[in-house]
Amino acid sequence: MIRHLRMAPLLVAFYVLASAATAYAECAWVLWNRRMYYPEDILRGRPWEFLTTFPSQRECRAWIQDKVDASLKREAQIGGPAPRPEEIMNGMGVTYFKAEKPEMPLALDQWICVPDTVDPRGPTGK
Secondary structure, eight states, X not given: OHHHHHHHHHHHXXXXXXXXXXXXXXXXXXXXXXXXXXXXXHHHOOOOEEXXXXXXXXXXXXXXXXXXXXXXXXXXXXXXOOOEEEEETTEEEEXXXXXXXXXXEEEEEEEEEEETTOOTTOOOOO
16 A cells, blocks of 8 residues: 555656646747847847747748748849858747848848747746
């Protein structure tokens, strides 16, 4: 009997962890974006803006990849300095450069996909 009582907390912990993992896998994924201009926005930051939701992380990340690919293609057609894509936590970013000074960054676009339980803007203060 005592052995069964010792097992009870372990079973409860396992159930809670399994439920949390299932809930995380079934949540909606939210796409956020922000564009920052050098140097002012990079120094003070800029808030994330909600764009849309997706039923899966894979679909959200595919949207980001399509957006990055379209940005790179558009810039190549214009003939300006090549933008630089980069992986960031939960998403991607693209840095654009000035036409007159290709070594100088002009703007940074970032897109991230996070579960609908996460708000990258931080706490609301309620």
